[in-house]
Amino acid sequence: MLTSKEIQALRPRERRYQITDQGGLALRVQRSGVKSWVLRVPQNGRVIDITLGHWPEISLMQARALARRKKRELELEPSGSYTLRDAFKFWCSKKKGRISSYRDEKLRLEKYVISRLGSRQLDSITPPVLIKLLEPVEEAGKLSTVKRLLMRVREIFDLAVNAGFLQANPLSKITKVFPVPEVRHMPAPDWKELPVVISQVERLAPPKYKSLFYFSLATLLRPGEVVSVRLEWISEEAITVPAEFMKMKRTHRVPLTPYLIALIQEAKEIRKNKRSPYLFPATNKNRHISGQALAKWLHGKPEFKNRLVAHGLRSIGRGWFADNDVPFEIAEAALAHLVGSQVVRAYQRGDYFAPRQKIMLSWHAYIQSCAQCAQVLSQKPDSTGSSD
Structure with missing residues (x-):
């Protein structure tokens, strides 16, 4: 499997060459130095290359997501792609130092969501999956926890859409499933x-x-x-x-x-x-x-x-x-x-x-x-x- 540092270090040679990643995805390096993502798939008894785009306009994670989407369209075996843990790390990199409750939010997500669904492909997480995961938290009376988890998971998916790893956020309406927690002010005497x-x-x-x-x-x-x-x-x-x-x-x-x-x-x-x-x-x-x-x-x-x-x-x-x-x-x-x-x-x-x-x-x-x-x-x- 390739890494971003390895891709950046690749230099052009006298002849065009390519470095494979996984599941048919490869990075082709032209003599001019242009780096292109290609997906090698079987079709009509032969192997063809499908160009997905150029690096760095399309990052490694984005290319893997595109490859997975293309193979699904062609009804081929889906390859490894962008996981929820990958999206969570991306969220952490963007939110650390920008929200005052970052540490608490991060620990809460790790405890209730990432520990259970972190290894799953991002595009395989649907509203029923998340609802089933959070129903025990709701039954325990932790409605505020459910509310904050839903807000942050939706935020993670929104970032993934903006980064090009998903075409749309499937969780955009999920908050309507759970009841709104009753707001209680912290107790304090007059x-x-x-x-x-x-x-x-x-x-x-x-x-x-x-x-x-x-x-x-x-x-x-x-x-x-x-x-x-x-x-x-x-x-x-x-x-x-x-x-x-x-x-x-x-x-x-x-x-x-x-x-x-x-x-x-x-x-x-x-x-x-x-x-x-x-x-x-x-x-x-x-x-x-x-x-x-x-x-x-x-x-x-x-x-x-x-x-x-x-x-x-x-x-x-x-x-x-x-x-x-x-x-x-x-x-x-x-x-x-x-x-x-x-x-x-x-x-x-x-x-x-x-x-x-x-x-x-x-x-x-x-x-x-x-x-x-x-x-x-x-x-x-x-x-x-x-x-x-």
């Missing part, structure tokens, strides 16, 4: 309930999770962004998170306040791995703790289960902004959301840092007042007369 939440955190959380909770609440960063914070990103004015670590791939600054500075100092003091460059380091490795650390801790406590998740802290902050007359653009900037159309963002490139400094002072003052209320709540006796 911002007015924050004193109760903090009192429970103070009572239940060990120092590491308590520090992680307060830092997440104060910065309103996403869980993965929180744990990625490095000490070198902290200046006298702000925590500056580089674009590649942000979901929206845009540099984000969190204004420092006296309260946030105190939280950072506390986080530094309780670190066990003092040499780590991360504010929240893993214990024995030169890496940060898991982005799911706080989420798992909250999920494991009956007081928070189905009531609060780590991402829900951002919802608490956003609700407080809305009810305290914080302008929409400034509130969205505090959560590192993109606002407006692409044209608007092309002109409006500021991050509202100065007004956010004032807003964060007020937000942090509210957190501190909730902590004081939490101390009062924790000192109230319960129905049995004991202290909470």
Whole structure:
């Protein structure tokens, strides 16, 4: 079987020659250096050559797909061609670094689809094949997983069509087969309930999770962004998170306040791995703790289960902004959301840092007042007369 590197390295000779690939496909090299794909097939008791096109206009994978299609038209034994795994690799090469959820999407596809159908010819995968594969996932109640898998598999097939490996996408209407998943917002209490939440955190959380909770609440960063914070990103004015670590791939600054500075100092003091460059380091490795650390801790406590998740802290902050007359653009900037159309963002490139400094002072003052209320709540006796 040929490879792309071998084809590129082929040079013209005094006479025309050809190099075979598989299933009758060959690459013919002319004296002029022109490289043509030909398919050698039996017809009417003799062997004929069918020209498929020139290289590099038609790549190796495209030529194999064309050869398979031509042999099918001639009712000959189909040869090996472009597989779903080939198409998946092509999708990976185009999407890596371009979609924020690339790693999760890739792992999901590998687990549910590529591991089962990866070796199959792309043109042999029909809607009934994929429907049968995903029905158990639907029966397990994972409708969101089914939705994302269908979206990405359709995307893989669309890329294959654009690359010339398929004439049309047979899966273009397949999403109509499965029910639309019900959208459920992540659980988070109202911002007015924050004193109760903090009192429970103070009572239940060990120092590491308590520090992680307060830092997440104060910065309103996403869980993965929180744990990625490095000490070198902290200046006298702000925590500056580089674009590649942000979901929206845009540099984000969190204004420092006296309260946030105190939280950072506390986080530094309780670190066990003092040499780590991360504010929240893993214990024995030169890496940060898991982005799911706080989420798992909250999920494991009956007081928070189905009531609060780590991402829900951002919802608490956003609700407080809305009810305290914080302008929409400034509130969205505090959560590192993109606002407006692409044209608007092309002109409006500021991050509202100065007004956010004032807003964060007020937000942090509210957190501190909730902590004081939490101390009062924790000192109230319960129905049995004991202290909470």
